[in-house]
Structure formats: structure tokens, C-alpha cells
Amino acid sequence: MSIAMSFIIPMYNVAPYLQRCIDSILAQTISKEILLIDDGSTDETLNIALSYVRQYPFIHLVANQHQGVSSVRNMGLRLAKGEFVFFLDADDCLAPGLDLQAIYTQIETHYPEAVIVKGLLQIHLPAPFNTINTSRPVMTTLEPHSMMVVGSIAFTEHMVRTDNCFIHTGSYFIRRAFLREHSIYFHEQTAFMEDFQFLCDVFEYDKPIVEISTLFFYYMRRYGSSFPLMGSMEVFHKKAGFLAYLREAMAHTQRLKPYLRYLYQRQLQEYQYIYDVVSIEYKYAIQGHPELRQWLFILPDEP
Known part of the structure; x- marks a missing residue:
């Protein structure tokens, strides 16, 4: 059976969050594999991951010494076998109600030329903020749950025009064959905004991107991950x-x-x-x- 979606999950000391992340993927009916790539965790992350590997043959675990998120994402990308790849951090989760199978069917039926598919994200900020913000579509003419296809260069122009430039890999899934063809990987020497650099490399080729005004995932920002204090x-x-x-x-x-x-x-x-x-x-x-x-x-x- 062919694999439609490879979920690549980098992990580093995410024991309190990992189950929520994996369970949100298991709720999807799309044909899938889940690649859990550990980055040298010292808490219970590996034990939790192993408990899922023993239950589900399509969940795979790779353990490494600490190398950084870009390195482990690249390892997952090299191992992936799905038609599309979806990068999801282990402390985030897919949105309840998301139906990736339905979206995949629509893409393959109506937009088979699409290389990139983008949805919305919802940002959850920790205390003392305790706020929730949902991103807005870049293509402002989109109606709820509708789709629009545009070249990726025109897409970035709309991002500037609408002051809507925040990007995160969890908002996108991308055809694996395209990434392989152009040798597009995360910049391993980068310790900040690695999502941005990766997606800029993708956008540079001006391939069709389908934006769908559907919530893809919850971005759970927390201290100790990529959400340090402003004054640090x-x-x-x-x-x-x-x-x-x-x-x-x-x-x-x-x-x-x-x-x-x-x-x-x-x-x-x-x-x-x-x-x-x-x-x-x-x-x-x-x-x-x-x-x-x-x-x-x-x-x-x-x-």
C-alpha cells in the first residue's frame, strides 16, 4: 500500500507533550507513516515513543545524539517514503476536526500539479499571556474551507502586501519528490528561524501552492523550546x-x-x-x- 503522508516528528525532552502529538496524527485516516526522530532526549521521551512503536507498525523510531532540530528533520526527510511530508514538532498537535484524507483527495483530484499545500495554524501562548491566536489566510479572497492555487512567488508577494509573513513548517505539507529532486533540506548550521530558511528554498522554485483556509495544527509555544523571553x-x-x-x-x-x-x-x-x-x-x-x-x-x- 502506498503511503500518502510521512509525518516527521523531531523530539528532544518532550515527554509531557508527545502523546498528545502522536494521538492527533493517529486520528487521521490518511495512509501514513510516523517517523519519530529523537535528538538525544534524557527524559521519558524515548520510552513513550517505544510504547507506540510496539503498537503500530507504521511508527518508526530513530535515536540520535543531540544534533539540533534541523539535523533530525533532515534525517527524517531522508528516511521518508510518503508522497507528501508533514513536519510537526512533538510539542504541537494536529487540530481536532482536521481531515487530511479529504484534503489529499481534493488536491490529487483538482490540483495534481500542486507541490505545496498550506493551511492555518493556531498559536497558543503560555502564561502569563494565556492567549490563542489563529493565523489568517494569505490570499485574502479565500472563503472558509475553500482552496486557491497560486505560484509561490506570487504567494510571497501577497504575504508582504498583507503583512502576513509568519511561516511555520507545520502549516505546510510538501511533495517529497520535489524536495528530493532539488536537494532541499533544512540548514543544519542554523539555530534560529530554520523553518523560514527551508521554506524560502522551497518558494524560490515558484511551484504551485494550494492554500486552504482550514486549521492544520496547534502551535504550542512554550518556554524552553523556541519561545525564549524577549529580553534574553x-x-x-x-x-x-x-x-x-x-x-x-x-x-x-x-x-x-x-x-x-x-x-x-x-x-x-x-x-x-x-x-x-x-x-x-x-x-x-x-x-x-x-x-x-x-x-x-x-x-x-x-x-
């Missing part, structure tokens, strides 16, 4: 690296340059706010970062 120096250094990536990417692409320029300017504005308002510690850090100081105060626009 860890965020400062990661964002500085992301700015460097944007500058380099703008120098090597024409198709995505308006999108990258927009994000670059937004990031600079955020740094300027931090410098002016947030933290004396940040102010000294920026002054001690020669490239960032130049970008902020000498070359504030695009490179």
Missing part, C-alpha cells in the same frame, strides 16, 4: 545571525528579494526598538556587535 541575550544573538542570513539571501536571489527585504527591515525596526527602549544590556551588546551596529546606524536599509 540568546534571542539577541540568534536574531543577529538571522539578519546576516537575510542580507546574504538578498544578494543571491531576485525572485524572493521583495519578501526578504521586507522581513529584513522589520527585524531592524525590532532591534531599534530594543536599543531605544527595552534593555541597557541589549544596548551594550549591540554596540559590541560590529556588523549589527553598522546595519542599524550606517546602513539601515537593504544591503
Whole structure:
């Protein structure tokens, strides 16, 4: 039996959340495999994963030493056998009521040329925020639960025009053959915004993307994962690296340059706010970062 969907789940000390994630996938009737790629967990993550592997022949576990999320996602991508790949973090979960089989059937029937399928996400912020926000469609003409197909370059232009640029791999599933054909993988040297860099590599080829105004997954942001405190120096250094990536990417692409320029300017504005308002510690850090100081105060626009 052919596999329609490969779910690639990177894991690192996610014992409290893993069962919710896997159970949300098991609720889907689509033909599937679940690849649990552990990144050196030291809690009960592996034991929980093994309990599922023993029950379900389509769930597979790979254990590694700690290498980082991009590395383990790439390992899952190399092992995947499904027609589409779906990257879902182990502390997130698919939305209740999502019917991937129905979406897959519609795509194969009406949009067989589509390489990328995008849905909506719902962001759950932890205490003290305790808020829930649902993303809005990029293509603003979409009616609820309808589909629209567009080239990925035009899609990024709409993202800029509507100020709707947040992207997360859990909002997309992508044809595996396309990724293999163009050797598209996550940037393993990247420790911040790795989803963005991966999807930019995908969008660069201007392939058809189908957006469906259906909620795909719950993005459960939590401290200790990719949601550190705004004022942490860890965020400062990661964002500085992301700015460097944007500058380099703008120098090597024409198709995505308006999108990258927009994000670059937004990031600079955020740094300027931090410098002016947030933290004396940040102010000294920026002054001690020669490239960032130049970008902020000498070359504030695009490179």
C-alpha cells in the first residue's frame, strides 16, 4: 500500500507533550507513516515513543545524539517514503476536526500539479499571556474551507502586501519528490528561524501552492523550546545571525528579494526598538556587535 503522508516528528525532552502529538496524527485516516526522530532526549521521551512503536507498525523510531532540530528533520526527510511530508514538532498537535484524507483527495483530484499545500495554524501562548491566536489566510479572497492555487512567488508577494509573513513548517505539507529532486533540506548550521530558511528554498522554485483556509495544527509555544523571553541575550544573538542570513539571501536571489527585504527591515525596526527602549544590556551588546551596529546606524536599509 502506498503511503500518502510521512509525518516527521523531531523530539528532544518532550515527554509531557508527545502523546498528545502522536494521538492527533493517529486520528487521521490518511495512509501514513510516523517517523519519530529523537535528538538525544534524557527524559521519558524515548520510552513513550517505544510504547507506540510496539503498537503500530507504521511508527518508526530513530535515536540520535543531540544534533539540533534541523539535523533530525533532515534525517527524517531522508528516511521518508510518503508522497507528501508533514513536519510537526512533538510539542504541537494536529487540530481536532482536521481531515487530511479529504484534503489529499481534493488536491490529487483538482490540483495534481500542486507541490505545496498550506493551511492555518493556531498559536497558543503560555502564561502569563494565556492567549490563542489563529493565523489568517494569505490570499485574502479565500472563503472558509475553500482552496486557491497560486505560484509561490506570487504567494510571497501577497504575504508582504498583507503583512502576513509568519511561516511555520507545520502549516505546510510538501511533495517529497520535489524536495528530493532539488536537494532541499533544512540548514543544519542554523539555530534560529530554520523553518523560514527551508521554506524560502522551497518558494524560490515558484511551484504551485494550494492554500486552504482550514486549521492544520496547534502551535504550542512554550518556554524552553523556541519561545525564549524577549529580553534574553540568546534571542539577541540568534536574531543577529538571522539578519546576516537575510542580507546574504538578498544578494543571491531576485525572485524572493521583495519578501526578504521586507522581513529584513522589520527585524531592524525590532532591534531599534530594543536599543531605544527595552534593555541597557541589549544596548551594550549591540554596540559590541560590529556588523549589527553598522546595519542599524550606517546602513539601515537593504544591503
